[in-house]
Amino acid sequence: MCLRCRSARLLCGKPVCPLLLRFQGATRTFPYLSGRGWDGSTPPGVFVGRFGYPYVNVGPLLAPQHGDTLLYDTPERWVGRPLQEIVGFRTSLLRGTYPVKVTDAERANPIVEEIQMVSLSSESSEGEAKFRKAPQLRLELSDDTPPYGPTAPLEALHLDVRRVDPRLERSAGDIHATARIVVEELYGQKVPVSRIQRALSAGVLGRRGHRRFVPTRWSITAVDDLLGKANLERIRMLPELSEWWLYTLEALGNRWFVLFLPGSWRYESIEAWYPGTLWNPEGANVLMLGDHEGFRGRTQYAGMGGCYYAGRLAITEKLLDLNRQSGALILREIHPGEVLPLGVWNVREHVRTALGGHPQRLSSWEEVLQRISRFFSIPMRRWLLQSTLLREWKSQRRLDQYL
Amino acid sequence: MFKARVKMEVLRELVDVVSTLVTETKLQVSVDGIEVKAVDPSHVAMLVLNLKKTGFEEFTGDSTEIGIDVEKIKDVLRLSKPGDLLNLAYDGGKGKLEVSVGKIVRHMGVVDPAGITDPKVPNVNPPGKVVLKTDELRQGIRGSESISDHVTLTLDPEFFSMHSEGENDRLDLKIPKSELTLLEAKETVKSMYPLDFFSSMVKSISSAEEVTIFVGNEYPLKLEFSFAGGRGDARFLLAPRVEED
Numbered sequence: 244m245c246l247r248c249r250s251a252r253l254l255c256g257k258p259v260c261p262l263l264l265r266f267q268g269a270t271r272t273f274p275y276l277s278g279r280g281w282d283g284s285t286p287p288g289v290f291v292g293r294f295g296y297p298y299v300n301v302g303p304l305l306a307p308q309h310g311d312t313l314l315y316d317t318p319e320r321w322v323g324r325p326l327q328e329i330v331g332f333r334t335s336l337l338r339g340t341y342p343v344k345v346t347d348a349e350r351a352n353p354i355v356e357e358i359q360m361v362s363l364s365s366e367s368s369e370g371e372a373k374f375r376k377a378p379q380l381r382l383e384l385s386d387d388t389p390p391y392g393p394t395a396p397l398e399a400l401h402l403d404v405r406r407v408d409p410r411l412e413r414s415a416g417d418i419h420a421t422a423r424i425v426v427e428e429l430y431g432q433k434v435p436v437s438r439i440q441r442a443l444s445a446g447v448l449g450r451r452g453h454r455r456f457v458p459t460r461w462s463i464t465a466v467d468d469l470l471g472k473a474n475l476e477r478i479r480m481l482p483e484l485s486e487w488w489l490y491t492l493e494a495l496g497n498r499w500f501v502l503f504l505p506g507s508w509r510y511e512s513i514e515a516w517y518p519g520t521l522w523n524p525e526g527a528n529v530l531m532l533g534d535h536e537g538f539r540g541r542t543q544y545a546g547m548g549g550c551y552y553a554g555r556l557a558i559t560e561k562l563l564d565l566n567r568q569s570g571a572l573i574l575r576e577i578h579p580g581e582v583l584p585l586g587v588w589n590v591r592e593h594v595r596t597a598l599g600g601h602p603q604r605l606s607s608w609e610e611v612l613q614r615i616s617r618f619f620s621i622p623m624r625r626w627l628l629q630s631t632l633l634r635e636w637k638s639q640r641r642l643d644q645y646l
Numbered sequence: 647m648f649k650a651r652v653k654m655e656v657l658r659e660l661v662d663v664v665s666t667l668v669t670e671t672k673l674q675v676s677v678d679g680i681e682v683k684a685v686d687p688s689h690v691a692m693l694v695l696n697l698k699k700t701g702f703e704e705f706t707g708d709s710t711e712i713g714i715d716v717e718k719i720k721d722v723l724r725l726s727k728p729g730d731l732l733n734l735a736y737d738g739g740k741g742k743l744e745v746s747v748g749k750i751v752r753h754m755g756v757v758d759p760a761g762i763t764d765p766k767v768p769n770v771n772p773p774g775k776v777v778l779k780t781d782e783l784r785q786g787i788r789g790s791e792s793i794s795d796h797v798t799l800t801l802d803p804e805f806f807s808m809h810s811e812g813e814n815d816r817l818d819l820k821i822p823k824s825e826l827t828l829l830e831a832k833e834t835v836k837s838m839y840p841l842d843f844f845s846s847m848v849k850s851i852s853s854a855e856e857v858t859i860f861v862g863n864e865y866p867l868k869l870e871f872s873f874a875g876g877r878g879d880a881r882f883l884l885a886p887r888v889e890e891d
Binding site for chain 1: 685686687688689690691692766768770795838840842865866883885886887888889
């Protein structure tokens with residue numbers, strides 16, 4: 244049950260997720276701010292909460308030091324860094340909060356305007372804030388969004404934004420194009436996905452009268468899903484890959500096995516959580532969870548959540564790059580090294596990194612099975628039982644075979 | 647050249663049937679009517695469909711290929727209501743297919759037919775044959791969908807059956823020979839098929855009260871039915887799944 248919920252739905256009926264609660268104690272050692280003021284820099288970072296929707300808290304993420312903190316909220320640059328470092332700088336970020344209704348995105352308000360301006364910026368900004376109460380450590384970890392540190396309600400905010408991303412600024416000024424179109428355009432102009440997600444959640448994109456604040460975790464998956472689908476529109480027209488290509492990667496206690504299968508587009512992603520990992524703390528067995536789609540995609544939200552869409556986006560980018568369509572399978576084994584939920588960037592960026600390497604060309608189905616056995620601790624048989632794509636490959640005949 | 651007038655219900659069923667497999671297709675027009683051949687991208691399912699000129703209210707045509715975006719035809723169908731007649735016209739020159747209903751005329755861009763693959767249709771002749779009511783089959787499929795992603799069809803000299811099996815559940819539809827319109831099976835034959843295809847195929851059939859299914863052992867399935875009051879006929883082929891070792 245924990246694996247299905249991942250604190251998002253509180254399926255156990257408890258008011259706070261007990262798994263995440265365990266980290267409350269551990270986080271006491273994180274840098275702690277006292278007093279009711281802050282000065283420092285914002286990476287830039289913006290966070291929009293989801294509790295109480297449509298009444299939510301919006302606010303900037305604030306680093307305790309001055310200077311360039313861009314890295315703190317740019318997941319594209321986190322690959323290759325140790326877990327401690329990522330958790331370290333993330334938990335030093337203070338989240339200012341300001342209550343709004345999501346539809347207030349177009350209403351004049353000095354604090355909202357500061358936050359929205361920061362969401363367009365392309366470099367760190369120095370600033371000051373005043374709080375109504377001293378910052379409190381109220382950890383709200385989620386599987387989709389990266390962690391952050393203490394929280395404080397904003398009374399006043401001033402951020403000195405010097406440089407905005409001209410592409411974002413132009414999009415924010417476009418009051419006729421829908422958010423969907425603008426998001427696709429920005430991506431086409433090579434704006435990093437994390438930056439598009441930030442602008443979307445800050446309510447600065449879309450048609451006038453339709454702009455709203457979007458909870459950060461929803462905006463991340465919305466952008467991953469939207470861009471993946473847009474890429475697939477083109478991929479479905481491309482010639483088919485006729486070989487098995489394998490990419491692997493080990494990082495942050497995760498083993499990634501990304502396989503391209505011959506034929507037309509279809510996709511599956513499977514995660515296996517070892518006992519002692521975040522969402523499988525007490526279990527004696529490995530827990531596996533996956534989702535898949537066929538050539539035409541899926542219409543229901545994937546049960547495994549944002550990871551599915553983050554991985555799919557990375558896959559579609561590679562296929563466009565190869566100018567091919569194919570089947571794609573992500574198998575991920577999570578070993579007890581992963582202690583905190585890090586956010587779906589973990590999937591998107593690591594799959595991107597894996598696909599950046601050289602593919603291993605496999606010659607046969609037997610070799611695929613062999614590689615799965617060799618790469619993972621979980622027996623090949625269990626992967627086969629879990630994977631619809633692999634099962635289909637093995638059992639589904641094609642009409643060409645009867646010509 | 648192609649110019650025709652057709653009942654909304656006939657065109658709708660044709661489009662529903664075709665769109666179970668593809669989003670773009672080639673209409674092969676001849677003096678006798680039209681033909682569509684389509685294969686799904688994974689080459690698991692195929693369709694061969696014919697509509698005779700008598701299935702249209704009016705029909706003139708000579709040998710032409712028209713590449714069609716099925717979704718666009720659906721858009722026009724949404725503007726029409728049962729009983730309406732639609733006019734189709736294509737002269738090949740302007741590269742536009744003209745579809746009109748009532749006072750509305752839509753000129754739609756066509757797809758280059760050269761870009762649409764011509765499926766090679768395998769000549770499969772499964773030994774068992776059954777004719778049964780579409781409604782009964784549809785009901786069995788609805789029941790199976792919550793259980794598994796595949797179904798097993800069995801033709802026995804005495805009965806037809808369909809069953810699906812999940813981890814904890816199982817569903818059986820069994821119809822004795824006496825309640826079938828026709829059953830021809832010298833011995834028991836059975837095959838397993840992917841349910842998503844089988845289901846959308848059967849659900850796309852709206853006018854035929856009966857369908858004919860041919861089954862063999864671990865062999866492609868053939869599903870035949872007629873539409874447009876018997877003036878159109880269609881044949882689906884579906885590759886089997888084979889049991890794992």
